Amino acid sequence: MYSSQLLKGTYQTVILKLLNENKRMYGYEISQRVKEESKGEIQLPEGSLYPILHKMTEEGFLKMEKVNIGRRVRRYYSITTAGTSEAVVRMEELERFMSTMKLLMQPNTGTA
Template identity: 95%
Template sequence: MYSSQLLKGTYQTVILKLLNENKRMYGYEISQRVKEESNGEIQLPEGSLYPILHKMTEEGFLKMEKVHIGRRVRRYYSITTTGSSEAVVRMEELNRFMTTMKLLMQPNTGTV
């Protein structure tokens, strides 16, 4: 598993990517998908997930729909048009960042 500090800046991008690929998802489903797709390397704890989902909803990237299932209320999140555009921008930015980090992490050969 990776440190929470390393992951903090990527959670929103990961959530946008998942919701861009899926019609709608509820919180637990999102956290489980992250865990599955990262082979257990990344876990998105509830204490981090729900504040992020609420913030992204306030920012207009997501919309939330309450669905009553028996006595329970499940909150489903889906991506908005604005969120889809933001997902593309953030995924491109994250890919550029990872490429830059790979360059920085290469061994220094001592030549200039």
């Protein structure tokens, strides 16, 4: 697993990507999908997930729909048009960042 400090800035991008690929998901489903797709290397704890979902809903990137399941209410999240645009921007930014980090992590073979 990775440190929470390292992952903190990527959670929103991961959520946008998942919701861009899936019609709608509820919180637990999102956290489980992250765990599955990362082979357990990344876990998105509820204490982090729900505040992020709430913030992204307020920002207009997600919309939330309440569905009654028996006696329980399940909150489903789906991506908005603005969220889809934001997903593209953030995924491109993350790709550039990872490429830059790869360059920085290579052994320095030049002269200083």
